[in-house]
Amino acid sequence: MAKKLSQLxxxxxxxxxxxxxxxxxxxxxxxxxxxxxxxxxxxxxxxLFLFRKIYGEVVGALPLNGGAYNALLNTTKKSTAATAxxxxxxxxxxxxxxxxxxAIHYLSVxxxxxxxxxxxxxxxxxxxxxxxxxxxxxxKVAIGIFIFHLISLTLLCTFCGYYFFTxxxxxxxxxxxxxxxxxxxxxxxxxxxxxxxxxxxxxxSANYVEEQQKGVFxxxxxxxxxxxxxxxxxxxxxxxxxxxxxxxxxxxxALLSFMGGTASGDxxxxxxxxxxxxxxxxxxxxxxxGVGGLMERMTLDRIxxxxxxxxxxxxxSYLIYGLxxxxxxxxxxxxxxxxxxxxxxxxxxxxxxxxxxxxxTILLKVKRNRLPRPERATWxxxxxxxxxxxxxxxxxxxxxxxxxxxxxxxxxxxxxxVFFMFYRTHIIKFLMQVTKKNFPENTKFTRWIYRNSFRIxxxxxxxxxxxxxxxxxxxTLNTVxxxxxxxxxxxxxKIVSVLQREEHLQRQLxxxxxxxxxxxxxxxxxxxxxxxxxxxxxxxxxxxxxxIPINFMFMGAPGEDFPYSIxxxxxxxxxx
Numbered sequence: 001m002a003k004k005l006s007q008l009x010x011x012x013x014x015x016x017x018x019x020x021x022x023x024x025x026x027x028x029x030x031x032x033x034x035x036x037x038x039x040x041x042x043x044x045x046x047x048l049f050l051f052r053k054i055y056g057e058v059v060g061a062l063p064l065n066g067g068a069y070n071a072l073l074n075t076t077k078k079s080t081a082a083t084a085x086x087x088x089x090x091x092x093x094x095x096x097x098x099x100x101x102x103a104i105h106y107l108s109v110x111x112x113x114x115x116x117x118x119x120x121x122x123x124x125x126x127x128x129x130x131x132x133x134x135x136x137x138x139x140k141v142a143i144g145i146f147i148f149h150l151i152s153l154t155l156l157c158t159f160c161g162y163y164f165f166t167x168x169x170x171x172x173x174x175x176x177x178x179x180x181x182x183x184x185x186x187x188x189x190x191x192x193x194x195x196x197x198x199x200x201x202x203x204x205s206a207n208y209v210e211e212q213q214k215g216v217f218x219x220x221x222x223x224x225x226x227x228x229x230x231x232x233x234x235x236x237x238x239x240x241x242x243x244x245x246x247x248x249x250x251x252x253x254a255l256l257s258f259m260g261g262t263a264s265g266d267x268x269x270x271x272x273x274x275x276x277x278x279x280x281x282x283x284x285x286x287x288x289x290g291v292g293g294l295m296e297r298m299t300l301d302r303i304x305x306x307x308x309x310x311x312x313x314x315x316x317s318y319l320i321y322g323l324x325x326x327x328x329x330x331x332x333x334x335x336x337x338x339x340x341x342x343x344x345x346x347x348x349x350x351x352x353x354x355x356x357x358x359x360x361t362i363l364l365k366v367k368r369n370r371l372p373r374p375e376r377a378t379w380x381x382x383x384x385x386x387x388x389x390x391x392x393x394x395x396x397x398x399x400x401x402x403x404x405x406x407x408x409x410x411x412x413x414x415x416x417x418v419f420f421m422f423y424r425t426h427i428i429k430f431l432m433q434v435t436k437k438n439f440p441e442n443t444k445f446t447r448w449i450y451r452n453s454f455r456i457x458x459x460x461x462x463x464x465x466x467x468x469x470x471x472x473x474x475x476t477l478n479t480v481x482x483x484x485x486x487x488x489x490x491x492x493x494k495i496v497s498v499l500q501r502e503e504h505l506q507r508q509l510x511x512x513x514x515x516x517x518x519x520x521x522x523x524x525x526x527x528x529x530x531x532x533x534x535x536x537x538x539x540x541x542x543x544x545x546x547x548i549p550i551n552f553m554f555m556g557a558p559g560e561d562f563p564y565s566i567x568x569x570x571x572x573x574x575x576x
Contacts, residue, residue: 004213009139010205011223012146013289016282017201018224019149019231020099023276025198026236027255030248032399033191035176036184038237040191041198045229048199050385051354052221053377054361059206059217061364061373062574063567065293067206068353071360073301074574075367078487079422084356085298086418087349088203089291090410093324094346095200096287097332100124101342103280106254106273117336121329123281128325131288134314145282152275153231156260156268160238163263172241193395198232200350201283203357204290210567211293218374235259288321295320300551300571302463302488303421331410347400348407351393358386368557368574372565425460425489428453464492464546466553467575468534474512476576480554481520483575488552494526496542498534505529536568 005013029037058071066073067088072081097120104119130141164172180187205212205220212220239248239255242262251258256276261269296317299308312318335342361382364371397404420427435449465488467480477495484493495513497505505527513527532538543550551571558566566574 005139005208005211005216006213007216007219007223008143010208010212010216011220012142012282013139013208013286014201014204014220015146015224015227016142016149016279017095017099017204017286018199019146019153019201019227020276020279020283021198021200021228022153022231022235023102023256023280025195025232026239027248027252028197029191029195029236030239030245031252032194033187034180034245035178035240036180036188037191037195038233038240040188040195041233041236042229043188043192044195044198045225045233047196047385047388048202048225048228050377050381050388051199051202051357052218052225053375053381054358054385055202055206055221056218056375057373057377058357058361058364059209060375061368061371061566063209063217063565064297064571065207065210066297067203067290067294068357068360069294070206070297071357071364075360075363078301078303079419082298082303082418082422083415084353084360085294085303086411086414087352087356088207088294089324089327090345090414091200091349091353092287092291092294093327093331094342094349096124096127096284096324096328097335098342098346099280099283099287100328101332103277103284106277106280110270110273117332120332123284124325124328124332127281127284127288128321130285131292131321132312132314132316132318134316142282142285145278145285149275149279149282150227152271153235156256156263156272157231157234157238159264159268160242160259160262164238164241167242169241171244175240175245178245189391190395190399193392193399195232196351196389196392196396197347199228199354200346201286203350203353204286206357207290208293288324291324292317292320295324298418300549302460303418305421345407345410347396347403348393349411351389351396354389355386355393358382358389362386370559371557371574372560372562425457428457460489461491463490463552464494464548465490466494466496466542466546466548468496468498468553468555468572469509470497470534471506471509472556472576473508474515476556477512477516478519479576481516481523484554485520485523491522492524492526494528494546494548496528496530498530498532498538501531503531536564536570539570539572 026037026041029040033040062070062074064070066085069081069085069088072084100120100123101116104114104116104123107119108114108116202221202224205217205224209217235256239259242259248255254273257269257272260272295304296309298304299306299320308319308323309317310319331342331345361377365379432450432453435446439446465484467484469477484490497509499505510527513525517525530538530542539550539553542548543553551573553572554575555569555572556576557574566572
């Protein structure tokens, strides 16, 4: 069994992504909110505090890899969950490419002979190889980068604070006397919209929660929130305290390095530049680790091709990381490293994932309220957080309308791949009909099309699914049948009742299954009486006995008195 990640290891992996935001988000917020940027960043910290509870509730109730995808998969239609997954993969692609490109840009300041595009490809390749070696090895690199980054930021804030107190308050006062375009409210709104990019990476921990030790996930959320809440507003305030507003605008791309040089000389400027290159590289690692957990879960659920699950000698899904590397390189070459185009994809995709996660929380409360969870977000907190993120999406579209169109251009082919897998049986049947109408039936080509199409359909539809029932009535069982019919291409279903040795199937259940068997003629229903305790061991035993993966087994949401956690039950899906 693979070693689970400790609090420091798990925090470092996602923390490098979210903490790297201070390198650009303070300057970005000042550009839109001026002297009130630090307030906008404090509002972002408030919204993130609400999302701590939201993520804590959902992942606490459903502690499986996948983030927003997992939340929606267990509360609504599989197609909705697939959309969330596509958005998340798109977000990770853009994050990886932006972070890698920016890291190389920072390095090119010191070594101007570095060719940016080839070097970016090499950096992506390095982190692909690192993740193939294993998440444990990746975490050691992440810890080193994360600790160095926190030390660098602490030194920067200390020296900037000292410079501020020894050189007087005049710069800060002059900045606060600068007129704001429009109203203060509008400035705060646009500053907040831009600054919401500073919480990218917060969703990553949920995508590899199964690799974390018990109880670590909620601590990673707390740790990320502390880092963002302290450093982002503080750096924005210190920038306004030691630099004129015009100087901030002129040095937006490397603001922190300029602040370090102003406060303490070249050594601190160089240190921050090196730190920026390292932590942005760490954000690339976060993308690989996060997308690995997500795409593996999608593959297990037949949303991506099964061969992607092939393992390396170190038990890592090397084909998933290889595919993600190729996707990142393709988007890099298509945009030729144009950060504005990449930001257009990144902004809307990331914030859309946050909205979908909030929606998943609402559905969890409504449809799975009986499901045990270590904490619960309040209804008010969920709604405020969701409205805040929607407002940030609107604000970003208003600020950069072209970003939305760029995002749509990249989203459509991503969704096309995902939904091709989701609706592949319908597509294959459609192609067979087209072939039948447009080509003679007895040609070699037609026979080849039919033979291979039938073989693929038979392989897909012969996958058995299992639903565990205990005294469910016909109405509930019909809901189960409807879900399976709409979401899973199969013709075989086992409905299993796990009973104590002295118990037997109720006659009413047998009658109900007979009714459903007639109502759904395309699905062969097998009712099975299984004796023993309904436990993780029983599920594993049945999975091995019938050769049915656990993620193809369904159950109703358990109540507070259920003796096992959902995590212990493996990847059994909740559908009622």
